[in-house]
Amino acid sequence: MRLNTAISRPEASILATNKMLKNTYMLLAMTLIFSAITAGAAMYLNLPHPxxxxxxxxxxxxxxxxxxxxxxxxxxxxxxxxxxFMGLTLGPILNMYTQAFNNGHELIMTALGGTGVIFLGLSGYALTTRKDFSFLGGFLMVGILVAFLAGIGAMFFAMPGLSLAVSAMFILLMSGMILFQTSAIIHGGETNYILATISLYVSIYNLFLSLLQLLGVFSGDD
Structure with missing residues (x-):
């Protein structure tokens, strides 16, 4: 009886993890699609940024x-x-890029493709190696807070150099967040698929915007 219990616990844990992953990625895909729809609607209606x-x-x-x-x-x-809501705020930003740069559509698609490659690559790495990245938690929280405050400072004081540095920081931090959150799902640190979805969505959203900003500066065709 004890042997059966010992065998069933790992199996139950694996099943729970697989269910968590399935629910998270399914909801994430649905929210990304919905966000793209609202962003597209905001672009079509030419809504101003709030x-x-x-x-x-x-x-x-x-x-x-x-x-x-x-x-x-x-x-x-x-x-x-x-x-x-985040999609609605994204639409006006995308419109700005299409209007400010002759290759604005290409910049957006490149940033989108880069975001997809980074997300799939990091998620795949965490899933296949099953390494525990929980040690990144404290560093990521502090880093995100610092980058967020620096971004606000760059905006209010019109410091383009600092703004670029913040974008580069966010690319690294959001990449770390993808590893951290995927690892948390695998190792049972996160058992709520709604919270896991939001964490991954925010990471993808910020990763995309940061890549787009860097591409606009270095590859934008005025």
Missing amino acids: GLVITMIGYFGLLFLTTKFSNSSLGLVFVFALTG
């Missing part, structure tokens, strides 16, 4: 609600509300 204050209030407010209701069906509603 501004930093409204964006921050909307983002943190919906993030709080998503976290608060992550264990209920309402969590799914707020996941799509959050990712849809």
